Amino acid sequence: SAVISQKPSRDICQRGTSLTIQCQVDSQVTMMFWYRQQPGQSLTLIATANQGSEATYESGFVIDKFPISRPNLTFSTLTVSNMSPEDSSIYLCSVEGQGAGNTIYFGEGSWLTVV
């Protein structure tokens, strides 16, 4: 399985500010994915981050609000811009597992509270 580290693990943010979440993987992966879990809700895919190209966003998510960087095959960042209380969520990055079988692994998550 892949080891995925996220920073920060938790933060309290002021309304109107932006925060960048980092995701580091211990092996090279082609695609990285960013999910959000709002309180009491399910996990929702925000975007797919490929190295060397722009991220692909899912319906309801836009680059201006959630800019993503993917500078290399082991690292990605997600920025939550101009935050409002509705952005209070757990943000998770995920990667495809290595080896046989289709498996997706998740980081520990970054718990953001916007006040």
Added chain:
Amino acid sequence: DQQVKQNSPSLSVQEGRISILNCDYTNSMFDYFLWYKKYPAEGPTFLISISSIKDKNEDGRFTVFLNKSAKHLSLHIVPSQPGDSAVYFCAASRENTGFQKLVFGTGTRLLVSP
């Protein structure tokens, strides 16, 4: 439109008994399904998966059953242990558009009591 549904928000089971968690989906194009366990303040942990070409997959205490005609899958945990207490999410995807893009259910909180 919730494409993946877990209609039971919670389930309580005694230690040693079987836990059965259910999941329904509406999109017949889904052909890959996964179960995750999630503890508070942690990321989801992969448990088991199944492709639509199978109707059962087993890994230790965990077995996933898939009924394609009913668009239903279930996770069986036997025997249940207190450490299994967590929120369980089922997820679905389509291999031809990227199996990595998961659509999650809303989760079922399992409580296993000693």
